[in-house]
Amino acid sequence: MKPKIAISIGDLNGVGLEIALKSHKAISQFCSPVYCISYTMLHQGAKLLNHELPEDLQLHEIDGEFTIEAGQVSKESGLYSYNSFMEAIKLCENKQADAVVTMPIHKEAWKLAGLDFVGHTDLLRKHFNQEAIMMLGCPEMFVALFTEHMPLKEVPSHITYEKISRFLFDLQKSLGDKQVAVLGLNPHAGDNGVLGSEEREIEKAIAHVNTTLDKELFHGCIVPDIAFTPSFRKNFNYYVAMYHDQGLAPLKALYFDESVNISLNLPIIRTSVDHGTAFDIAYQNKAQNLSYINAIKSALNFINN
Template sequence: MSQPPLVLSIGDPAGIGPELIVRAWLASKAEGLAPFVVAGGSAVMRDAATQLGLDSPVEAVANIANVADAFSSALPVLDGLDGTYSPGAPSKESALLALASLQVATDLAHAGEASGLVTAPVAKANLAEVGFAHPGQTEFLADACGLEPDDAVMMLAGPSLRAIPLTVHVALAEVSSLLTTELIVAKARIAAAVLRRDFGIAAPRLAVTGLNPHAGESGKFGDEEARIIAPAIKLLQDEGIAATGPHPADALFAPHSRAGFDAALCMYHDQALIPVKALDFDQGVNVTLGLPVIRTSPDHGTAFDIAGKGVANPGAMIAAIRLAGEMAARRAHG
């Protein structure tokens, strides 16, 4: 391998994470995926493959240096952490393994022993019961890298669209009070820098949505566009960043409009996630921008209701691994 392997956290082993990881390894050669290793759970992986009738050898490896030799013939899993495969039955034990795997994987990525991190889905409520004090994995990673939560920017990326929610897991009623010109400018700067470095886009084009219907319609439906959003766009343009808007969100994601930008900056969670999931549900990837490490994740949850039934689509997991590998290669050769 020309660079270190990727590391995958196992996610909640009661969810669809284990079977998606196994299926991703089985497809790795055909999909041209970079080599990867799972942070713990070799027995979980073996049991998932066996119960689903998947012909996937699993090899426990002592350290990440052994991944290169193992990957072509078996799914490598770091020794030391393990648990029970109990699809559809989350427990304290499954949450503890999810948290321990995330910690190990993060440490490996932060230390440079892994070229990037791919996180499988977790159940935030279950993690909270075992001491996880963060709103989500993104905030955990920011803290682990010594950053403030706002320094980590969520981007949802699919074949059709990249979208960034500027406010994320907050009530819709709070969005207007949380939006500031400074917030928009700061996150847009991070997005532009990452699109240049990790996506190979020399001059990223950012389309900024409005908050209100019809982008406020000249103040008829609110003043956030004129008071907060337009000044941010002007500042970005003055810095040489190709930002446009505020755009009415109901028209921005039509096919002819999407061709005119590289990423959309959206004012709230659903404004960004609905179009990505409508267009690219089975290939959507959650990318964390602004970290010193590369982090991607499939843009879906644990799906406890279908875990272990063999019907979960591995497309988003494969896409997350592929994107992490591509980003790592650009950083290595940049």
């Protein structure tokens, strides 16, 4: 029996459906995908793409039909993507699927639909009442984000010994005994307090976690501007970044097409493409699918391990 993967279809005004359809034959070789979308919406999108529907598609019907508007932000598409995601989660909770793989949603569309979440990970965190960790990357380099979709000015107040310690313990529980480089917040990792004091909290947390685990797994604070150089990456391919762009700017510069998004520290397996809805190329048959293929493979790795 092939593992069953629930596919959350994402914002139907974007590239998610195109990627799903063009990838179906390839991923069906190693998993059994279940697409959380109604036949009506699937047929409408396939017609816009001039794409024939494979005969072996498994659908989990989602209510809420609307007219697809390529490249447009709408509350209807936002609500549909939310409902698709929630049904995919339920399939895993009910043991009808082994993992969830998500296509991109549009945060503004969710807001227009009246949804009080800033993204998939935020929803998962609140749904399961657990501190989900967002980790992105590929085998060459993974970056776990201590803070995610947060204004930069709010980040320093979240860097406390207690919060960093809990984050590192949760990360080790999810990853096992990986060697992890933990970045500082400030230029030069604070220069011993000259450029900021947040690093003292991070260093205290690292020492506490390593001592408690009786293993030297976490290393830092690492100066951010040297952490992703080729010589440094010879020793580490797991990182903790203090804020979104600190980790994702270098990751996407190096591995944009192949990176995936993985939610850790949850009772279900969830992976995702590491890109947005790409409204500018929606329904033009231009979307790349490598990130999606890798997201499926990452989910299968977690299932098998």
